[in-house]
Amino acid sequence: MLISSRRNIVLRVNNSKRQSLRRHTFTVENPRRLFIFRPISNLNNGQPNQWYFLLRLKEYYQIDIFLEDAIVIFQRKPGKHGALELVNRTVKLEDSDHGIPFALLGKYEENFSQEDKNKLAQNVCIKQDLSDVLKRPDVMRKRPHVFNCKVPGEGKPMTNQKASGRCWIFACLNVMRQSFMKAFKVDDFEFSQNHLFFWDKMERANYNLDSYIQCARQGETAGSRLVHHLLINPAEDGGQWDMLINVIEKHGVMPKSCFTEAQSAESSRRMCGLINNKMREFCQKLQKLVTDKATDQDIQKAKEGMLEQIYKILSICLGTPPREFTWEYYNNEKVYNKIGPIKPKDFYDKHVKPLYNVADKVCIVNDPRPQNPYGALYTVDYLGNMSGGKPVLYVNQPIDVLKQLTIESIKAGEAVWFGCDVGKCFSLKPSGILDLQVLDFNLVFGLSVLELSKSDRLMYGESLMTHAMVLTGVNVEDDKSTKWRVENSWGDSDGDKGYLVMSDDWFSEFVYEVVIDKKFIPDNVLNVLQQKPKVLPAWDPMGALAKL
Structure with missing residues (x-):
């Protein structure tokens, strides 16, 4: 999941998607410019779940990478093209003090995905007018246009x-x-x-x-x-x-x-x-x-x-x-x-x-x-x-x-x-x-x-x-x-x-x-x-x- 703000770019990384991340380029639109991230390799710093992304920019920027239940912060080193350094800060998702907690949003997504009926309804409603999907033909048949x-x-x-x-x-x-x-x-x-x-x-x-x-x-x-x-x-x-x-x-x-x-x-x-x-x-x-x-x-x-x-x-x-x-x-x-x-x-x-x-x-x-x-x-x-x-x-x-x-x-x-x-x-x-x-x-x-x-x-x-x-x-x-x-x-x-x-x-x-x-x-x-x-x-x- 990609989230952008004025000065921060957020990329959610799950272990299950590590290989696919190696093979794709991700783009995120920011109010100021378009950013391109290309996965290179994992950081050799004793934390195998963290991933390195080459940041093709010409100015200082910061990247927040969501890793399962934590946020790991990287920022570009001033004056060193393409180089990133790990900022000494890790924040637990459940500790977020603004908006809806990410842990709660993750729970909603998981609960929704577990219901096959939700997926069926989603597939239908994305393509069809909602009023057509909701109609009950059995009720319509019981209301003929006949009056005494x-x-x-x-x-x-x-x-x-x-x-x-x-x-x-x-x-x-x-x-x-x-x-x-x-x-x-x-x-x-x-x-x-x-x-x-x-x-x-x-x-x-x-x-x-x-x-x-x-x-x-x-x-x-x-x-x-x-x-x-x-x-x-x-x-x-x-x-x-x-x-x-x-x-x-x-x-x-x-x-x-x-x-x-x-x-x-x-x-x-x-x-x-x-x-x-x-x-x-x-x-x-x-x-x-x-x-x-x-x-x-x-x-x-x-x-x-x-x-x-x-x-x-x-x-x-x-x-x-x-x-x-x-x-x-x-x-x-x-x-x-x-x-x-x-x-x-x-x-x-x-x-x-x-x-x-x-x-x-x-x-x-x-x-x-x-x-x-x-x-x-x-x-x-x-x-x-x-x-x-x-x-x-x-x-x-x-x-x-x-x-x-x-x-x-x-x-x-x-x-x-x-x-x-x-x-x-x-x-x-x-x-x-x-x-x-x-x-x-x-x-x-x-x-x-x-x-x-x-x-x-x-x-x-x-x-x-x-x-x-x-x-x-x-x-x-x-x-x-x-x-x-x-x-x-x-x-x-x-x-x-x-x-x-x-x-x-x-x-x-x-x-x-x-x-x-x-x-x-x-x-x-x-x-x-x-x-x-x-x-x-x-x-x-x-x-x-x-x-x-």
């Missing part, structure tokens, strides 16, 4: 958010379109995701600028935990349900054909990077204005100029949303129809809201941490997307309540927006299965990834909500749910043409919130909305945004 309760008329076509964090927008519009398609007798339909994406970005920029000003006035400046948190990703793609209410009730909706996708909507990273750059710059300028005791009028004027720059970026990258549009279409009876010219807000109020009113939906969450009891209302500090808009509110309930309310909604024909941690125990290709047993970590690694409780996963940073999708079906046996049908927004290449199947125990462990219409919620749960919400810190995991 589904909403009628699932939306078509299957949507695809591509390389963006707009899942929360797609999930909302996918639920919204189901009743709309039935009422307008269309077989295929999408609302414009780009429209909501544009206005969320614009409103959120304003919300964040106001937050920077407020922080400065409260003495929270650059370097504080709060300001640092707010600057991590101010152009975040992801969102929460109440943010959708804010954008839709103000800016409305429109058919996708009237404001189509843009490249920077389908692949948003570069656009968001540019906005992040400007928002951090704006934060610095606004906080300086506050510190310098600028007037409110001067601060507002500066902020308006900043917002104009954000509007320019969004318009160039996403297009300018039309103030009015005309929607022309054929229904499924091949009859021509036309709506418009009409404003997006009027289109929502007149044609969509009577069928699906986003303001009538309540976000029910499952946060089992002991410090956040059930039956209480929560919000998260500085979590939002519209100044003066609806705050993000969570009604915390046991997981069985979330399941029961979701079942009632599906049975009534209304799909359910939900948020989860999609990266856990998930086999996407090809079956699309969310199941605690679908990946066999014990077989390959001899360990479990489910040692922590749901509460502990939240508290120790192992889990939080990352993705929003739609529940469109459930399998109920003996009055209990056994599996769930999930409409995703990653295209139709995986699962059942883009639909996933989720086991009931996966729901228990990794679903964090569902959005339910008030008419399905009992009074004891609905009345929680009358409470004064407990404010969680801005960095709390319940402030995570659906963004995958």
Whole structure:
């Protein structure tokens, strides 16, 4: 084993490899240069386990040679080309006082090598994708895409958010379109995701600028935990349900054909990077204005100029949303129809809201941490997307309540927006299965990834909500749910043409919130909305945004 540092080169020599060392040249890359060691002969100093290596250098260097359980030090004699002398120092490996002891590392290596199963797993995992190796076909066969309760008329076509964090927008519009398609007798339909994406970005920029000003006035400046948190990703793609209410009730909706996708909507990273750059710059300028005791009028004027720059970026990258549009279409009876010219807000109020009113939906969450009891209302500090808009509110309930309310909604024909941690125990290709047993970590690694409780996963940073999708079906046996049908927004290449199947125990462990219409919620749960919400810190995991 070769280890290099700035001024030291370490070569591990075992007796079993003495002959091979005579026949090979070893190279080690050092931050400063490349060194070549060629074995010549053993030192004639009464220590047969020590080996001589010709050091082809033009300056002073030192070599540490590991010999079984000791380190023997050689150094070049100044002024004598190619000559080495033994430094009078030998250190036992177990006496190392920094890092992991070498003896312990040797023990780990020996224990690993003694298990033939480890070698087999190593050979396979080096060449194959880990998720493919871990899959359990027997579990996949037990989760067919068949359900005894589904909403009628699932939306078509299957949507695809591509390389963006707009899942929360797609999930909302996918639920919204189901009743709309039935009422307008269309077989295929999408609302414009780009429209909501544009206005969320614009409103959120304003919300964040106001937050920077407020922080400065409260003495929270650059370097504080709060300001640092707010600057991590101010152009975040992801969102929460109440943010959708804010954008839709103000800016409305429109058919996708009237404001189509843009490249920077389908692949948003570069656009968001540019906005992040400007928002951090704006934060610095606004906080300086506050510190310098600028007037409110001067601060507002500066902020308006900043917002104009954000509007320019969004318009160039996403297009300018039309103030009015005309929607022309054929229904499924091949009859021509036309709506418009009409404003997006009027289109929502007149044609969509009577069928699906986003303001009538309540976000029910499952946060089992002991410090956040059930039956209480929560919000998260500085979590939002519209100044003066609806705050993000969570009604915390046991997981069985979330399941029961979701079942009632599906049975009534209304799909359910939900948020989860999609990266856990998930086999996407090809079956699309969310199941605690679908990946066999014990077989390959001899360990479990489910040692922590749901509460502990939240508290120790192992889990939080990352993705929003739609529940469109459930399998109920003996009055209990056994599996769930999930409409995703990653295209139709995986699962059942883009639909996933989720086991009931996966729901228990990794679903964090569902959005339910008030008419399905009992009074004891609905009345929680009358409470004064407990404010969680801005960095709390319940402030995570659906963004995958």
